[in-house]
Amino acid sequence: MLISRTKKTRLPSLTFFYAICCTISTLAIFPLKTEAVQIHSFADVAESAMKGVVNIRTKTYVKRDPSLDLYQFFMDGMIPKRKGSSSLGSGLVYNKNGIIVTNYHVIQNASEIDVYFSNRSTKKTVKAKVIGVDTKTDLAILKIPPNSNLMPLNFANSDNLRIGDVVL
Numbered sequence: 001m002l003i004s005r006t007k008k009t010r011l012p013s014l015t016f017f018y019a020i021c022c023t024i025s026t027l028a029i030f031p032l033k034t035e036a037v038q039i040h041s042f043a044d045v046a047e048s049a050m051k052g053v054v055n056i057r058t059k060t061y062v063k064r065d066p067s068l069d070l071y072q073f074f075m076d077g078m079i080p081k082r083k084g085s086s087s088l089g090s091g092l093v094y095n096k097n098g099i100i101v102t103n104y105h106v107i108q109n110a111s112e113i114d115v116y117f118s119n120r121s122t123k124k125t126v127k128a129k130v131i132g133v134d135t136k137t138d139l140a141i142l143k144i145p146p147n148s149n150l151m152p153l154n155f156a157n158s159d160n161l162r163i164g165d166v167v168l
Helices: 002-029 043-052 070-075
Strands: 053-063 082-093 099-103 112-118 123-127 129-134 139-143
Touching (some): 053 099
Antiparallel strands (some): 099 139
């Protein structure tokens, strides 16, 4: 039994050794390009994009039915009849007409939607309304009043991308 065990353990190690030798010989025939561009920081890109990125805060109100709520029955209506919850997400300015793109799960069932613009000097809040959703892709389109100070983000052409390209 001892002999068969050593043969079984040698076979995978020989296969591995053979695979390494083939890989090294292939690399010698087809050398890899080493002209890679090294990216040290995304700070410049992030700084230019900050003007087009927004925070989205939502509030959802659900009316409680007092006849189904035991707390309302026993507390004689002392608990508020509306229950509120909130969520937080992000979005981007699509164009100067006031179109904001965000995720659907951020605004799902929202009663109020507030869009926060974060400039270093001032913080501005605007009410938004939903003009379109796509639940399959988790996208939502919001509309805010148009403003000349809106800074939409620039989109690149995805047809020019290759597998392995760095995107942000």
